[in-house]
Amino acid sequence: MKEEVKTQIPAQETAVKNNAAEEWDTSVAARLARGEHVALIEVEHLTKKFGELTVLDDITDKVEQGEKVAIIGPSGSGKSTFLRCLNVLEDPTGGAVYFEGANLVDRKVDINLHRRRMGMVFQQFNLFNNMNVLKNITLAPVHIGLHDLHKTKAKNFFRKIANLFRSKAKKRALLSVQTSAKQIREAAKENAMRLLTRIGLADKASVYPSTLSGGQRQRIAIVRALAMNPKVMLFDEPTSALDPEMVGEVLELIKELADEGMTMVIVTHEMGFAREVATRVLFMDGGKIQEQGTPQQIFGDPQNERLKDFLSKVL
Ligand SMILES: Nc1ncnc2c1ncn2[C@@H]1O[C@H](COP(=O)(O)OP(=O)(O)OP(=O)(O)O)[C@@H](O)[C@H]1O
Ligand SMILES: [Mg+2]
Numbered sequence: 001m002k003e004e005v006k007t008q009i010p011a012q013e014t015a016v017k018n019n020a021a022e023e024w025d026t027s028v029a030a031r032l033a034r035g036e037h038v039a040l041i042e043v044e045h046l047t048k049k050f051g052e053l054t055v056l057d058d059i060t061d062k063v064e065q066g067e068k069v070a071i072i073g074p075s076g077s078g079k080s081t082f083l084r085c086l087n088v089l090e091d092p093t094g095g096a097v098y099f100e101g102a103n104l105v106d107r108k109v110d111i112n113l114h115r116r117r118m119g120m121v122f123q124q125f126n127l128f129n130n131m132n133v134l135k136n137i138t139l140a141p142v143h144i145g146l147h148d149l150h151k152t153k154a155k156n157f158f159r160k161i162a163n164l165f166r167s168k169a170k171k172r173a174l175l176s177v178q179t180s181a182k183q184i185r186e187a188a189k190e191n192a193m194r195l196l197t198r199i200g201l202a203d204k205a206s207v208y209p210s211t212l213s214g215g216q217r218q219r220i221a222i223v224r225a226l227a228m229n230p231k232v233m234l235f236d237e238p239t240s241a242l243d244p245e246m247v248g249e250v251l252e253l254i255k256e257l258a259d260e261g262m263t264m265v266i267v268t269h270e271m272g273f274a275r276e277v278a279t280r281v282l283f284m285d286g287g288k289i290q291e292q293g294t295p296q297q298i299f300g301d302p303q304n305e306r307l308k309d310f311l312s313k314v315l
Pocket of ligand 1: 074075078
């Protein structure tokens with residue numbers, strides 16, 4: 001009897017301790033398990049190595065819905081790599097990247113499904129030169145729309161067959177198919193024309209990208225990403241390949257999106273833009289976020305010596 005009591009007490013103590021530890025566990029997985037708030041994007045202990053070179057060194061940070069995060073820092077500090085890890089265009093070496101609560105690094109997660117919801121715009125416009133502007137914008141939405149449609153139809157096909165062998169009470173209802181391939185194509189085209197009209201380029205729908213200016217191409221690259229109805233836009237130096245007179249029109253469009261509430265992460269060398277549009281600025285150096293804060297803090301009252309040095313060169 002005594003023996004039993006002795007073994008029970010430590011067991012209870014451990015349980016209490018475990019509970020306390022669980023409550024204190026602020027990892028994304030623990031918060032998800034407790035049904036607590038998780039930001040739109042959260043990275044945990046994110047590490048990226050290229051061979052021996054550590055480019056991202058144990059970064060933990062999050063992006064809340066509606067935030068406009070500007071990333072600044074010297075060349076080679078890991079800004080692009082960080083951005084590319086957010087949508088797993090680059091495979092992290094370690095750590096986790098949660099987007100809408102799903103860990104994109106987890107092999108079991110259907111990454112394409114989540115990546116659709118993250119628009120990405122690069123320095124080089126990356127439009128398909130062998131397709132006209134309209135096709136560039138409608139390509140992905142049509143592809144995905146048709147893919148989903150075929151998947152639903154295939155599921156219904158197998159359900160119909162399975163239902164043949166089921167009793168009346170056990171037959172499963174078919175999934176509703178609300179659109180046809182034609183409707184998907186038309187809706188994508190309509191949406192693309194609406195977006196082109198918005199940026200004043202509706203008359204360019206049928207031309208090829210090579211006939212456009214850099215500023216026009218970059219604005220089209222932006223609306224192409226918007227056509228997927230993203231939850232967040234990731235920009236990697238969207239204006240640094242542009243002639244100076246075209247920078248303004250692209251920044252203006254990004255600013256409009258920001259004002260409309262789009263969540264965005266933007267790597268930029270345009271300090272004036274970061275100061276004006278960002279709700280938070282991250283300064284990266286040596287694969288780490290060395291300092292972060294509001295634009296007022298970062299530009300007006302920098303603390304980190306490397307940040308001070310960086311700003312003295314770029315401002
Ligand atoms: N695919 C790769 N293979 C090997 N090394 C790479 C690769 N991509 C990036 N790197 C290295 O990682 C480091 C960070 O690169 P990254 O492009 O993220 O820097 P950055 O801050 O975006 O610089 P920049 O301001 O010049 O664009 C650099 O030293 C770069 O050479
Ligand atoms: Mg870069």
